[in-house]
Amino acid sequence: MAAASGTNDLSSEMELDAFRRLFPLSFHERHLLESIRPDGRPLGRARDTSLSLGAVASANGSALAKIGCTTMLAAIKLEVMTPTVEAPDEGCIAIDFHMPPICSPLIRPGRPAEVAPVISKQLSDTILSSGTIDLKELCLVSGKAAWMAYLDIYCLDADGALFDAALLSAVAAFSHLQIPVVSLNDDGRIVLVSEENGGSMKEKEPVNKEKIKLKMNSQPFSLTCILHKNYILADPISEEESIMETYLTVVLDTNYQLVSLNKPGGPGLASTSSIQDCIALAQKRVKELQQILSEAISDMEVD
Amino acid sequence: MAGKLGAAAATYSPSTGQRRKRPTIQTGSELARPDGRGLHQCRPAFLKTGAVNSASGSAYAEFGNTKVIVSVFGPRESKKAMMYSNAGRLNCNVSYTTFASPVRGQTPETKDLSSMLHKALEGAIILKSFPKTTVDVFALVLESGGSDLPVITSCASLALADAGIMLYDIVASVSVSCIGKNLLIDPVSEEEVHQDGALMITCMPSRNEVTQMTVTGEWSTTKINEAMQLCLDACSKLGKIMRSCLKEAASAPQD
Numbered sequence: 001m002a003a004a005s006g007t008n009d010l011s012s013e014m015e016l017d018a019f020r021r022l023f024p025l026s027f028h029e030r031h032l033l034e035s036i037r038p039d040g041r042p043l044g045r046a047r048d049t050s051l052s053l054g055a056v057a058s059a060n061g062s063a064l065a066k067i068g069c070t071t072m073l074a075a076i077k078l079e080v081m082t083p084t085v086e087a088p089d090e091g092c093i094a095i096d097f098h099m100p101p102i103c104s105p106l107i108r109p110g111r112p113a114e115v116a117p118v119i120s121k122q123l124s125d126t127i128l129s130s131g132t133i134d135l136k137e138l139c140l141v142s143g144k145a146a147w148m149a150y151l152d153i154y155c156l157d158a159d160g161a162l163f164d165a166a167l168l169s170a171v172a173a174f175s176h177l178q179i180p181v182v183s184l185n186d187d188g189r190i191v192l193v194s195e196e197n198g199g200s201m202k203e204k205e206p207v208n209k210e211k212i213k214l215k216m217n218s219q220p221f222s223l224t225c226i227l228h229k230n231y232i233l234a235d236p237i238s239e240e241e242s243i244m245e246t247y248l249t250v251v252l253d254t255n256y257q258l259v260s261l262n263k264p265g266g267p268g269l270a271s272t273s274s275i276q277d278c279i280a281l282a283q284k285r286v287k288e289l290q291q292i293l294s295e296a297i298s299d300m301e302v303d
Numbered sequence: 304m305a306g307k308l309g310a311a312a313a314t315y316s317p318s319t320g321q322r323r324k325r326p327t328i329q330t331g332s333e334l335a336r337p338d339g340r341g342l343h344q345c346r347p348a349f350l351k352t353g354a355v356n357s358a359s360g361s362a363y364a365e366f367g368n369t370k371v372i373v374s375v376f377g378p379r380e381s382k383k384a385m386m387y388s389n390a391g392r393l394n395c396n397v398s399y400t401t402f403a404s405p406v407r408g409q410t411p412e413t414k415d416l417s418s419m420l421h422k423a424l425e426g427a428i429i430l431k432s433f434p435k436t437t438v439d440v441f442a443l444v445l446e447s448g449g450s451d452l453p454v455i456t457s458c459a460s461l462a463l464a465d466a467g468i469m470l471y472d473i474v475a476s477v478s479v480s481c482i483g484k485n486l487l488i489d490p491v492s493e494e495e496v497h498q499d500g501a502l503m504i505t506c507m508p509s510r511n512e513v514t515q516m517t518v519t520g521e522w523s524t525t526k527i528n529e530a531m532q533l534c535l536d537a538c539s540k541l542g543k544i545m546r547s548c549l550k551e552a553a554s555a556p557q558d
Contacts, residue, residue: 055445056446058403058404075400077407080314082313101398101439102441103357105376150402150407154443
């Protein structure tokens, strides 16, 4: 940054670094006056985002999402469960978000991060309430067997906007999910139908011949924005999150319907107009993310 | 949270309903390995430094289906109220993702892996170079595909080098399984399940020093010698790959 402007002396660069550490707020505000952020982005732009599907071979569905440096690995494992009496033809989804100590210097083993359960809860609320996945799709034999989908999301590198990246990786993992073909054996247990010895006569008819891919309705995507004075900063990095503490997360589905809006306190208050600005930014972001997801899916189909 | 929910629902993962057979190798001189490798051929290794930006140093290692990320933090203030020490401290922690193993939740005990990793690396680090402080080495196994500990150890030493921690030499680690009369280098999980004995060597290839060696199971002396030689050769090859990975990272233009 500073090195590019002049090769003249090291001292100006040192001062800049010291200024950044000693007065982080004024350092950022000086940038905001010029409508730019320390990493060179305009205020409303999110970082470069990439997705790759099928990163984990031992899972039924998986995806790796990267937003800038923030990296999330989501994987789904399917297991069989007995449905509850209240909902005999519905499966279940269990969502867990983990922050292992590798992802940030602030997390030590044995002392889990406070934000992890919060994000975990937010993710399950968003995914289960948005109607993206019809739990009836996970049913195998009504009243007897259904899929339990364990979705585990690991943060591999934490650099801000954790919820956005986690949700993106979760949605991508569901689009990659492949449901194995299974049949019901004589003991009433579900067994896999192996492809190699499909000719063996003993095996029963598969119970789910058709459902190899999970059908998804409108998918949710999110954008987190920092509200600071009159500025709105989209997709903050962790440095910005630690300095300016008021943020707002907007979740929209692909029809731009609002799924969730979350502003967990903070010293700043949000005005109606700034909330509307955030939603407008989120709409633009949803378009980008949809494009990235469909590219990732078509990339995988080519391979 | 969700784990408890899962336990209450008593789920199981569907199997093919067939017993896994021991690979048919007893009599034959050449057995076929599940991935079609030769007996003395290691899996292709992919190594990359700088996988985690927020760490002081990090590395990603992929050996076949075994995928590991290691982050190094520090040297930084020792957290616990510890005695004064002129030498630095090393703190290691290994964990597994819930989807690392084929069946969810069947991950190995990580306490002993952490302590094995600590012992393997301790001898290679110049602890005197960071007195009174701690270096944290955290490993996460994304996918467990066999020979996990050797991959973790090698990856951790690469991450330490990436973090600029002073080392006597990089540490390379390779294991060998003994099945019947055969020695299989760099075994995958299926082979590890059926092994009669295992031998692992962790060494510093350019100094020709071994930092850790474990032998388990049934071995004859000649077999041990043979296996050790195999491991040491493989370690020096792996050491070269690790070195070239570090050189590549250092010569790449920094942005």
